[in-house]
Amino acid sequence: MKSLKIGICGWGNVATGMFNALHDNVDAIKQNSGCSFNIEVIGARRDNPKCNPGNTKIVRDIFEVCNHDIDVVVELIGGVDVARELILKAINNKKHVITANKAVIYHHGDEIFTAAKEQGVKVLFESAVCAGTPIIKLLSEELAANNITKISGMLNGTSNFILSNMEEGSEFEPTLALAQKEGYAEPDPAFDIEGMDAAHKIGILSSIAYGSPLPPEDFYIEGITHIEKDDFTYAADMGYTIKHLAVAKLERNSLELRAHPALIKVSSHLANLKGVRNGMELDTDLIGKIHIAGSGAGQESTASGLISDLIHLSNCPNVDSSQKEQQKSVHELSVFGDLVFQYYFYLDAEDKPGVMASITSLLASKKVGIESIVQKEDRGKDSVPIILITDPFKENDHAELQKELLGLDSVKAIRSIRIEAE
Numbered sequence: 001m002k003s004l005k006i007g008i009c010g011w012g013n014v015a016t017g018m019f020n021a022l023h024d025n026v027d028a029i030k031q032n033s034g035c036s037f038n039i040e041v042i043g044a045r046r047d048n049p050k051c052n053p054g055n056t057k058i059v060r061d062i063f064e065v066c067n068h069d070i071d072v073v074v075e076l077i078g079g080v081d082v083a084r085e086l087i088l089k090a091i092n093n094k095k096h097v098i099t100a101n102k103a104v105i106y107h108h109g110d111e112i113f114t115a116a117k118e119q120g121v122k123v124l125f126e127s128a129v130c131a132g133t134p135i136i137k138l139l140s141e142e143l144a145a146n147n148i149t150k151i152s153g154m155l156n157g158t159s160n161f162i163l164s165n166m167e168e169g170s171e172f173e174p175t176l177a178l179a180q181k182e183g184y185a186e187p188d189p190a191f192d193i194e195g196m197d198a199a200h201k202i203g204i205l206s207s208i209a210y211g212s213p214l215p216p217e218d219f220y221i222e223g224i225t226h227i228e229k230d231d232f233t234y235a236a237d238m239g240y241t242i243k244h245l246a247v248a249k250l251e252r253n254s255l256e257l258r259a260h261p262a263l264i265k266v267s268s269h270l271a272n273l274k275g276v277r278n279g280m281e282l283d284t285d286l287i288g289k290i291h292i293a294g295s296g297a298g299q300e301s302t303a304s305g306l307i308s309d310l311i312h313l314s315n316c317p318n319v320d321s322s323q324k325e326q327q328k329s330v331h332e333l334s335v336f337g338d339l340v341f342q343y344y345f346y347l348d349a350e351d352k353p354g355v356m357a358s359i360t361s362l363l364a365s366k367k368v369g370i371e372s373i374v375q376k377e378d379r380g381k382d383s384v385p386i387i388l389i390t391d392p393f394k395e396n397d398h399a400e401l402q403k404e405l406l407g408l409d410s411v412k413a414i415r416s417i418r419i420e421a422e
């Protein structure tokens, strides 16, 4: 029986979840993997009333964990600066590291992997992206024989929960309040609904699949706060729904990195993944499209990913998969403004003759083609919604077109959403 000696740093939600899962599922873990794990020490600056660590040694200074006779430090404190310092100390003490911390990997991944390589230890982070839903080792090992041309999906449970509810007819604000009540959104939800969380995750996946740096160079990030319930109705009329998509796409040796709302076909696999779960689609050359969906948060799901890293470490302590991405060629990052999208525009326009003509002639003057333009039903107000779907054109021209459309006398309000090409 292979066994590992573990030190845990942090004693919160995820740490206690892993502690309990290692205890409750000990037989399944032994039977499925032939491994056993002994928690030798826990670094907890205070007790956690929700979990009794029994006879396991507790130290109040998390950094002291790295000095114990252990094989691996499991970093579960979260945050960036102290976590970085702790991980580097563990590495310098020649301990392997497992972390669920996407922020520290996103901001300091390259530094951490370089240090680990120098010291001959591994840094594993399966739970840092989509918790226990397997994606990190899937990309770096099981799919390593493939050229992966695109990774796309809903990587933030809060945003997918809110948009799924809006699709069913709810407004944004009460849905956000519901998400907070149900524990799907933080009291300060900005990181999730402004797109940063999804951006962190796709940045990490891109580093594995395409060797892009951590932290990545700046890439395009937009959240879901400007989406309206009515957009779902208009999108559905044309066979689309709206998702917050995080995308890493390799095209002509150029890498697109972006996270923003997008119209996608209702018939697509991703369109049907509703609620708080995460879902991804991978375009591969040898096995075609692969779909993965699962819980992207929660202590049990995260424990599953952490234990999968422990098993991996136990089975192959000498194979340095965490540094694989460093060997890939680094692709040039696309300039977001050079990308080409079709766009959905919602225009709130005065209900008077000549409005449609003024819109279509402005688009013609800008050489932007129109796939469809529809004036929706009169809402009993002095304005009507006009839904415009353009032909593909450059992102660089998008903001200017939007500004000029809003400058038309008859147009009172405007918003737009990119359409994701299939």
Ligand SMILES: NC(=O)c1ccc[n+]([C@@H]2O[C@H](COP(=O)([O-])OP(=O)(O)OC[C@H]3O[C@@H](n4cnc5c(N)ncnc54)[C@H](OP(=O)(O)O)[C@@H]3O)[C@@H](O)[C@H]2O)c1
Residues within 6 Å of the ligand: 009, 010, 011, 012, 013, 014, 015, 044, 045, 046, 062, 076, 077, 078, 079, 082, 100, 101, 102, 103, 127, 128, 130, 131, 296, 297, 298, 299, 302
């Ligand atoms: N929760 C999830 O569903 C989930 C899913 C995937 C990944 N993760 C990641 O897992 C990690 C842990 O998350 P969590 O939900 O378990 O957080 P948490 O419940 O807030 O627990 C964090 C623990 O770390 C301790 N800690 C924080 N900063 C510290 C410091 N500077 N020195 C010493 N101890 C410190 C905290 O101590 P105090 O209690 O004294 O503050 C607490 O015990 C994060 O990186 C998170 O992003 C979480």
